[in-house]
Structures are given as structure tokens and as C-alpha cells.
Amino acid sequence: MSQAAAPGAPTPPVVTTETHGPVLLARIDHPPVNALGQAVRAGLLAAIEQAEADAAIHALLLVGAGRAFIAGADIREFGKPPQPPSLPEVCQRIEASSKPVIAAIHGAALGGGLEVAMAAHYRLALPGAQLGLPEVNLGLLPGAGGTQRAPRLMGALPAAELMLSGKPLAARAALAAGLVDRLVEGDDPAAAGLAWARELLAQGAGPRRTGALPVPDADGALAGLEALATETAKKSRGLFSPQRIIECVRAALTLPFEEGLARERALFLQCLDSPQRAGLVHAFFAEREVAKVPEAQAAPARPVERVAVIGGGTMGAGIAVAALDAGLSVTLLERDEPALERGRANVRKVYDALVARGRLAPEAREARLARWRTSTRYEDIADADLVIEAVFEDLQVKRAVFAELDRVCRPGAVLATNTSYLDIEAIADATGRPQDVIGLHFFSPAHIMRLLEIVVPARVAPDVVATAFALARRMKKVPVRAGVCDGFIGNRILAVVREAADHMVEDGASPYQVDQALRDFGFAMGPFQVVDLAGGDIGWATRKRRAPQRDPRARYVEVGDRLCERGWFGQKTGRGWYLYPEGARTGQPDPEVLAIADAERTRKGVVPRSFTPEDIVRRYMAAMVNEGAKVLQEGIALRPLDIDATFLFGYGFPRWRGGPMKWADMQGLPRVLADIREFARQDPLFWTPTPLLEKLVAEGRDFDSLNRAA
Numbered sequence: 001m002s003q004a005a006a007p008g009a010p011t012p013p014v015v016t017t018e019t020h021g022p023v024l025l026a027r028i029d030h031p032p033v034n035a036l037g038q039a040v041r042a043g044l045l046a047a048i049e050q051a052e053a054d055a056a057i058h059a060l061l062l063v064g065a066g067r068a069f070i071a072g073a074d075i076r077e078f079g080k081p082p083q084p085p086s087l088p089e090v091c092q093r094i095e096a097s098s099k100p101v102i103a104a105i106h107g108a109a110l111g112g113g114l115e116v117a118m119a120a121h122y123r124l125a126l127p128g129a130q131l132g133l134p135e136v137n138l139g140l141l142p143g144a145g146g147t148q149r150a151p152r153l154m155g156a157l158p159a160a161e162l163m164l165s166g167k168p169l170a171a172r173a174a175l176a177a178g179l180v181d182r183l184v185e186g187d188d189p190a191a192a193g194l195a196w197a198r199e200l201l202a203q204g205a206g207p208r209r210t211g212a213l214p215v216p217d218a219d220g221a222l223a224g225l226e227a228l229a230t231e232t233a234k235k236s237r238g239l240f241s242p243q244r245i246i247e248c249v250r251a252a253l254t255l256p257f258e259e260g261l262a263r264e265r266a267l268f269l270q271c272l273d274s275p276q277r278a279g280l281v282h283a284f285f286a287e288r289e290v291a292k293v294p295e296a297q298a299a300p301a302r303p304v305e306r307v308a309v310i311g312g313g314t315m316g317a318g319i320a321v322a323a324l325d326a327g328l329s330v331t332l333l334e335r336d337e338p339a340l341e342r343g344r345a346n347v348r349k350v351y352d353a354l355v356a357r358g359r360l361a362p363e364a365r366e367a368r369l370a371r372w373r374t375s376t377r378y379e380d381i382a383d384a385d386l387v388i389e390a391v392f393e394d395l396q397v398k399r400a401v402f403a404e405l406d407r408v409c410r411p412g413a414v415l416a417t418n419t420s421y422l423d424i425e426a427i428a429d430a431t432g433r434p435q436d437v438i439g440l441h442f443f444s445p446a447h448i449m450r451l452l453e454i455v456v457p458a459r460v461a462p463d464v465v466a467t468a469f470a471l472a473r474r475m476k477k478v479p480v481r482a483g484v485c486d487g488f489i490g491n492r493i494l495a496v497v498r499e500a501a502d503h504m505v506e507d508g509a510s511p512y513q514v515d516q517a518l519r520d521f522g523f524a525m526g527p528f529q530v531v532d533l534a535g536g537d538i539g540w541a542t543r544k545r546r547a548p549q550r551d552p553r554a555r556y557v558e559v560g561d562r563l564c565e566r567g568w569f570g571q572k573t574g575r576g577w578y579l580y581p582e583g584a585r586t587g588q589p590d591p592e593v594l595a596i597a598d599a600e601r602t603r604k605g606v607v608p609r610s611f612t613p614e615d616i617v618r619r620y621m622a623a624m625v626n627e628g629a630k631v632l633q634e635g636i637a638l639r640p641l642d643i644d645a646t647f648l649f650g651y652g653f654p655r656w657r658g659g660p661m662k663w664a665d666m667q668g669l670p671r672v673l674a675d676i677r678e679f680a681r682q683d684p685l686f687w688t689p690t691p692l693l694e695k696l697v698a699e700g701r702d703f704d705s706l707n708r709a710a
Helices: 038-053 087-096 112-119 134-138 146-154 156-165 171-177 189-202 218-236 241-254 257-273 275-289 294-298 314-325 337-356 362-369 395-408 424-428 462-474 490-507 511-521 527-534 536-549 559-565 591-604 613-633 640-650 660-667 669-680 691-698 703-709
Strands: 015-020 023-028 059-064 101-105 108-110 122-125 130-132 306-310 329-333 372-375 386-389 414-417 437-442 451-455 478-482
Touching: 015 038, 023 038, 023 189, 038 059, 038 087, 059 189, 087 112, 101 112, 101 189, 108 112, 112 130, 112 146, 122 171, 122 189, 130 171, 134 156, 134 241, 134 275, 146 156, 146 241, 146 257, 156 218, 156 241, 218 241, 241 257, 257 275, 275 640, 275 660, 294 462, 306 314, 314 329, 314 337, 314 362, 314 437, 329 337, 337 362, 337 372, 386 395, 395 414, 395 424, 414 462, 424 437, 437 462, 451 462, 451 640, 462 478, 478 640, 490 511, 490 527, 490 559, 490 591, 490 613, 490 640, 511 527, 511 613, 527 536, 536 559, 559 591, 613 640, 613 660, 613 669, 613 691, 613 703, 640 660, 640 703, 660 669, 660 703, 669 691, 691 703
Parallel strands: 023 059, 059 101, 101 122, 108 130, 306 329, 306 386, 329 372, 386 414, 414 437, 451 478
Antiparallel strands: 015 023, 437 451
């Protein structure tokens, strides 16, 4: 074995070479996933030169050690000056090799890893391989020839769709698409690759350069690509890199290979300079950093295999499905047999729909349901490791449930509430074991939505918090640690921005203008659409619950209450802020809502004024950032990135903007604070700047400085 690395390379080497007769095997060994850091790139280049220089070597085989081939770029290099050799140089050198280069792929071959494989002359995959080009998720495009080689291997449209989706192909699908030449059973990529390399050499096979291949059906693909460009513009709603990806594929169809590479490089650099990339990279890191919390590092998680869910409504059924999908045994408990039957139907409905859409095999459904029991007796959940209460959002109802759990559950069982707003300390007081009580705030539908707010009361044991984070990981959720307050992180901030939206409606904007401006900003839905989807009665109940604590000096807009008094709760009643004729899912503007808003303005003596889309976004986002700063200042959120993750994964915030706190940093905190102070001239109580925000501006710092300090 010899080291294939440039002089001064680190020790131990991350690329090693072994001679197997006429084949030089180059093994990438850069745990945990063989990311393409500078040392790996230099090692690959050195391995090619070693093979070229040795007359006894007739082929080069590339394999990954551990669990992956190459899983993409090294995230530790993000934001740092590039170090030679560049990945395009490495891929060009692989393709230019005078001796055949074979890539034997197992595990992940993603991003630059797949670009390396496509630059090789031959590719085989083991059954567990995953091949993809996910750069679009970071606001980028494949920048090492991927946009030019993929169309030559699999066709222009399939290549464009692979890059636009960001999702990987399984090995068999990659074979069918033409990304790999051969699928080999087994779990040893080196053995499979060596056997095929010898076979190729026995056949006299030489280099087969991907760049020299024609794009299949190039003429016919152009029309399809234009249609895809139109569809992508609608779906991607302002994202920069998807249209650049299509431009690159168009170059693969219309330009010689070298010119296509140059076009790819130019467009890659445009993406690199886009502010969207900064937002998407922040979102990428935030998703990973949220799991780093003090309690999870201070204590091991308690073992969890048996879960009980109390309540079989939409939320409880979704939580049960999420737990079953995570491989857990689940008991669903309801108050009586009719309610239990509705819960059973809710769970079955989810799985039947997945089977009907071809997303789950019938036998997989049966395997999950085999781990599922139902009951109306608390005694039947006495052996549960973790219980999740998902009953009606009423403090006394929840306290009664927890008193029963305290009675029957074994010592050490974790007792979790799915409350969206209520005081978890008060819920824990219904038990004699507050150290075991925690909040697990799932978002509906719970088996789909990725956010899980883990709400940490003062008396909870650290290992219970660690257990909650371990459960989130097992369920493939994005866990965010939150402190106890009304609404925790997300719903607390949402309540304030909803107030800002209501203020604008009372001041003269229509709810439809507000929704449109925020959709154009990048939200999946506007705030009034969200109310109609969730049900206006939910927010109305919350407003009535909070009424005794409302500051009498605070502005209170009653337009939404007038709608609820009429029974207009949104989609479920066919009418809310919008009209939903004949059960339509998409709402239509309602002239009567506008008339109600006009009447409220007249009653309060409000002179309406006009709002531009920019005015609407400025106010909405300033309210979100100001309340977010308050949540940070009070310690409800650990870091700004926790707030960002909450809104990215639970509230439809545009991922490419990075989250509300990252957005504020990119706007400049002085500008955001100036807006708040301007708005405070009209309503000083609502628009009081948070001291933390003022402090950061005075010190010339941003929210990200608090992420780095945490």
C-alpha cells in the first residue's frame, strides 16, 4: 500500500492506493462520509498521476471506505477561500486519463461525489447506493461538470429533473437511467470493482469519456426543456439556481462539451454570489446545529421502544403514524370505543393513502400496523417507555390526563404533552414526577411536518430532554429546544406577526393584499390563508383565553372576531377570510369580508390608507424579528438559529431566506431597527424595540454572532 497524496499532505492519508495486478485501487478514507475536502481532491489527483506513470498499471479503480463512496463537498470548507486542486480540475483529469478509470459506488455518491463518478469512464453500483446532485438545496448547481455529463449519460430532461429535485436515485433507478453501467450484488465495492476492472481489461476496453458522448435525443429534448423551465419558474417561486440549472442543461444540448463546461462555471459563480446561497447554507447548518443542546450532551437518553399516544384525533393519529414509521411499538388510547374507532380510522386512512399512491408497499403497512394496539384503559399503557398526550387544548383536561398517567405509568417513563400554548409547568403539577414531564409540540400533519418543538420546563431531568431529542432523531424530525411561555417559540412569534397583519387590515390593506405580498416574499401561504386552513375558531379561542391578560392600552383588531361570530371558520365551514364554494380547497376573495373590515374602520374612526407590497413585508418581518429578539432575550430560544429552524420547518418560511433572524442579518440590523422605530411613532406600545436588538446594533453585531457564541 502506498500514499497517493501531494507533498505535505496530512497523515494519515485520506486517499491510499493498492496494486492488484494491472489495477491500481485508490481508496478514499475520509470519515465519516468521504467528503471532498482539499486532501481528498489532492489525493485523487495524485492517484491518477501514479496510475499514468506506472506502465504495469492498466486501469484505476476508485472506491470509498466506510459507509459511502463520496457524499459530497466538505462542509468544513464552506465560506473559506478555495484551496487547489479544484474539483473541476480533478474531474477533468480523471476523464482525460489514458487508462480506464472505474468508479465502484456504495452508499452515497452525492454532489461532487457523483461528479467524480461521472468523470470516470465506467461506473458500477452496489444495491444500497444512492446517487444524486443535491446542490440546488444550497442555492447552487453542480459545478464540476455535472450539468454537462449527466445529460450525456441519462438524457437532458431526466438529468435536469434529477438536479432540480435535489433527491437521490437508488441504485436500480440509477442503472435504469444510465447513470451507472452495472449493478452488482454484495457489500464489498473493492471486490466488485476489481472483478469488473479485470473483465474490462480482458475485453480490451479503453477509456470511455463521458464528455465525448452525444446527448441522447438532443433535438427533441429542447422543447421539453423549455416546458420544464416554465413549470420550474412557477414551482420555484423566485429561487435563483433552478433556472441556472436549466440554462446549463440547455448548454449541454447546444454547445460543445468544453464550451458547456465554461458556461456551467460562469453560472456556478453567479449562484455562489447570490444572497440566496447564504440563506440556504445557513438553513443547512441550522438544521444540524439545533440538536446540539446542553441537556443532550450532559446525559444519555432513556431507552424508548414502547410509546403510548393519548388521543386519536388528527394530531394523535399523525403522532402514532410517526412513531410506527420510526419502528416503535405504539398503543393508541381514547376515552371510549366510538372515539377509539375514529382514531383507528384516522391511522388506517394515512397508511391506506400511502399505499394507494404507491409510496408504501402493502406488506410494509401491515408490518407497521402489527406494532400497533388500541385501548380505552389507562392500565394498558402501564409498560410504556414514553407517553405523548394529544387531547383537546384545555389545561384542565390535560391535567386530568396527566393525573391518570402518574397513577399508572411505570417509574422513569417519560410523560410528554403535545400542547401548542399551555403552561407545561402547570400540567406537570398534576403529577408527582415533574422531572419526567416535557413538551413535545408536533405540527400537523405530525407524520409529515418535520419540526418538533421540545419544550423544556424548569424541573425536567436532563436525560428526559436527551430522550426527546433522541426520539426526534429516530422520527427524522428537526428538533428545536424551547422554553416555557405562552406559545413557546413559533406560536408566540406567530401571534405577534398575526397582530401586525391585523393592524394592516384595519389600517386599509385587504387581507388578500397581505397574503399576496407575503407569498411573493416566499411564504407558502399568507397569514389569512393559514387561519382559514387551521380553522379561525382555534385562534378565536386563544384570543378569548388571553383576553383577561391583554393590556387595556394595546390595540385590538376585531375583524377576525366578527367573522367567527358569524361561524365563518375557514375551509371547514366553506367561508372564513376567503370563500370556499362547494368545498373548494383554494379560497376566493369575499366582498363581505372587505365590508366587515370597512365597518370596523368606521366604528373605530380609522382613516384607511394604501399599502405597497414592500410596506406589508417590512411591517410583517419587523414584527417577527422584534419578537424573535425578545424570545432570545428571555432565553425561550437558545440561539437565533433555533428560531430560524422553527420557522423554516414548521411555518413555511422561505428556505432561501434562511429564516427570520438570518433575513434580518442579511437586511442589516440597523435597517430593521430603523423600521421598528419608524412604526413606533404610530403605535409605541406594539412597536417597542427589544433591548437585545438595540444592543446588537449599538455594538455593530448581528444575530449570527450569538450563534457563534452559543
